[in-house]
Amino acid sequence: MTLAEWRTKTAERIDGRAIARALDARTAAEIAAIVRRDGIAPGLAVVLVGEDPASQVYVGRKIDACRRVGIVSSEHRLPADTAQDALLTLIARLNADPRIHGILVQVPLPAHIDAGAVLGAIDPAKDVDGFHPVNVGRLSTGTGGLVPCTPLGVMLLLDSVLDDLTGLDAVVIGKSNIVGKPIAMLLLEREATVTVTHIETRGLADIVRKADLVIAAAGAPRLVRGFWIKQGAVVIDVGITRVLQDDGRTKLVGDVAFDEVQHARAVTPVPGGVGPMTIACLLANTVKAANQNK
Numbered sequence: 454m455t456l457a458e459w460r461t462k463t464a465e466r467i468d469g470r471a472i473a474r475a476l477d478a479r480t481a482a483e484i485a486a487i488v489r490r491d492g493i494a495p496g497l498a499v500v501l502v503g504e505d506p507a508s509q510v511y512v513g514r515k516i517d518a519c520r521r522v523g524i525v526s527s528e529h530r531l532p533a534d535t536a537q538d539a540l541l542t543l544i545a546r547l548n549a550d551p552r553i554h555g556i557l558v559q560v561p562l563p564a565h566i567d568a569g570a571v572l573g574a575i576d577p578a579k580d581v582d583g584f585h586p587v588n589v590g591r592l593s594t595g596t597g598g599l600v601p602c603t604p605l606g607v608m609l610l611l612d613s614v615l616d617d618l619t620g621l622d623a624v625v626i627g628k629s630n631i632v633g634k635p636i637a638m639l640l641l642e643r644e645a646t647v648t649v650t651h652i653e654t655r656g657l658a659d660i661v662r663k664a665d666l667v668i669a670a671a672g673a674p675r676l677v678r679g680f681w682i683k684q685g686a687v688v689i690d691v692g693i694t695r696v697l698q699d700d701g702r703t704k705l706v707g708d709v710a711f712d713e714v715q716h717a718r719a720v721t722p723v724p725g726g727v728g729p730m731t732i733a734c735l736l737a738n739t740v741k742a743a744n745q746n747k
């Protein structure tokens with residue numbers, strides 16, 4: 454490639470909104486079939502503890518999305534000082550309710566609540582977030598179960614640009630239980646060679662520079678710069694941070710300096726990339742749960 458060609462080259466922008474819409478159409482069709490078969494629509498319970506503004510926005514989006522595809526949602530908004538026992542009692546009730554096929558407890562939970570105890574109390578068959586240790590174990594042994602929504606969405610975005618991940622070098626930046634670790638498991642399942650890194654990794658830029666696939670999920674705005682990315686790599690940006698601009702307004706920024714990675718083969722934008730896929734996969738998981746435990 455000549456320098457002039459290099460300068461004008463742009464990466465394919467992976468359109469998460471469009472891919473999410475296509476998945477939603479399939480989900481809606483499956484829901485119609487469930488209603489015809491069982492006479493009852495899939496039900497999702499969304500539990501939110503406290504008033505974190507970002508969580509309020511996300512929960513609102515999830516509820517809207519349910520309505521769009523025909524999932525019956527019930528919303529449980531609890532005050533920030535809710536006792537752990539009260540939350541566990543609610544979860545027991547939702548576990549026993551045959552109209553509820555999926556249960557989602559929005560994280561992060563307030564500090565006085567043991568998140569592990571709460572997530573572990575959800576019936577694994579209704580655990581549409583895939584955070585219960587049984588589902589984590591199933592994912593790491595490749596034996597089915599419900600898969601966390603964001604990692605599932607990331608795989609569908611990769612599938613939109615690549616036929617086969619076999620033998621590709623994948624670098625995951627971020628080691629969280631809800632994103633980094635499950636993505637690493639899914640990539641391994643597809644025969645990619647996976648390196649899991651994080652913000653403390655020494656020589657991070659040099660490791661990322663070798664990658665065919667880069668999954669940025671560190672929650673660090675514009676961490677991944679242009680020179681970190683190998684030409685032709687596929688870059689998935691899971692980061693989403695609201696930052697204050699000079700004009701006093703806020704905007705969403707990813708973990709990747711999007712403007713600098715135009716020599717990549719394809720890259721996801723923020724917003725409009727992974728975020729919409731997370732919600733579409735939540736709906737798909739709810740349908741999966743409804744089909745598995747009627």
Ligand SMILES: Nc1nc(=O)c2c([nH]1)NC[C@@H]1CN(c3ccc(C(=O)N[C@@H](CCC(=O)O)C(=O)O)cc3)C=[N+]21
Pocket residue numbers: 508510511514557558559560561582602603693705723724725726727728729731732
């Ligand atoms: N139990 C649990 N499950 C989750 O799945 C979960 C959670 N807790 N806690 C918080 C994170 C965050 N999350 C997002 C969902 C949608 C967008 C999304 O739709 N983003 C849009 C725009 C968002 C905006 O404009 O504010 C986009 O990227 O295009 C983002 C982030 C789910 N989470």
